[in-house]
Amino acid sequence: MPKLKGKVALVTGASRGIGAAIAKRLSADGANVAITYAKDAAAADVVVKAIEANGCKAIAIQADAADAAAISSAVEKAVATLGPLDILVNNAGTAIPKKFEDTTLEELDRVININVRGVFVTTQAALKHMNDKGRIINIGSSVGERMMTPGLVPYSATKGAVKMFTQGLSREVGNRGITVNNVQPGPIDTDLNPAAGDWATPQIAATALGRYGHVDEVAALVAFVASPESSYITGANLTVDGGTNA
Numbered sequence: 129m130p131k132l133k134g135k136v137a138l139v140t141g142a143s144r145g146i147g148a149a150i151a152k153r154l155s156a157d158g159a160n161v162a163i164t165y166a167k168d169a170a171a172a173d174v175v176v177k178a179i180e181a182n183g184c185k186a187i188a189i190q191a192d193a194a195d196a197a198a199i200s201s202a203v204e205k206a207v208a209t210l211g212p213l214d215i216l217v218n219n220a221g222t223a224i225p226k227k228f229e230d231t232t233l234e235e236l237d238r239v240i241n242i243n244v245r246g247v248f249v250t251t252q253a254a255l256k257h258m259n260d261k262g263r264i265i266n267i268g269s270s271v272g273e274r275m276m277t278p279g280l281v282p283y284s285a286t287k288g289a290v291k292m293f294t295q296g297l298s299r300e301v302g303n304r305g306i307t308v309n310n311v312q313p314g315p316i317d318t319d320l321n322p323a324a325g326d327w328a329t330p331q332i333a334a335t336a337l338g339r340y341g342h343v344d345e346v347a348a349l350v351a352f353v354a355s356p357e358s359s360y361i362t363g364a365n366l367t368v369d370g371g372t373n374a
């Protein structure tokens with residue numbers, strides 16, 4: 129039987145990139161999956177079709193991670209459609225690469241509101257509907273632990289916040305058997321961080337493996353953390369970065 133048969137997952141920011149790969153992988157392992165997205169309904173629909181092709185139920189919900197009311201209503205809609213949650217993947221996130229001194233207040237607010245406030249609000253809403261022995265999986269970043277890339281100062285600070293949020297929350301929900309972990313990707317080829325171009329060259333050089341990672345390599349780690357096999361892992365920061373932080 130597939131490892132996640134009958135489980136219900138919510139993956140935020142899953143119309144493209146790492147989130148889409150996670151949503152598809154969780155359904156390949158048997159989970160019914162709700163996804164959120166910001167703008168691209170057509171891309172979200174493609175992910176829904178892929179989940180259904182794995183024999184699972186799916187729903188896509190438009191909800192900007194910076195909009196607390198939209199997030200809360202997305203969680204309610206996911207639960208009303210698929211049932212109480214077993215797995216929450218806080219994946220929605222953004223970066224605005226720029227010299228820190230040139231970053232505007234609006235840009236600072238955007239990065240903080242999506243990467244930190246959005247994770248807080250989504251998790252609060254989800255915990256009301258999460259089954260015992262649930263899994264909360266945050267997508268942080270290798271730069272939340274070690275910082276080698278100029279131009280990502282507020283972004284790395286938000287991912288450091290995700291790291292400590294993970295560790296702190298694990299202490300509060302362990303009595304329900306809920307685990308909270310932080311998956312920290314290194315450079316992964318997506319629209320946010322394309323593997324081609326000037327920006328990519330120093331990131332490749334910083335890896336031990338000499339290449340960008342693939343979205344499926346992150347999804348594989350998330351699938352393990354979501355599975356019953358990871359039951360004694362909580363409050364952990366799990367890096368999938370090709371050796372960037374080695």
Ligand code: NDP
Nearest residue numbers: 141143144145146166167168192193221316318319320321
């Ligand atoms: P992409 O930009 O490629 O994809 C982002 C996804 O999130 C899309 O589905 C997008 O939906 C959705 N999204 C964007 N903004 C919002 C928002 N405000 N509210 C809700 N959904 C939103 O990003 P990645 O896949 O590269 O990144 C995913 C996560 O992984 C992020 O948290 C990122 O910080 C983290 N990460 C990425 C790394 C990388 O190298 N790629 C490295 C380390 C961490 P839509 O299509 O509708 O815009």
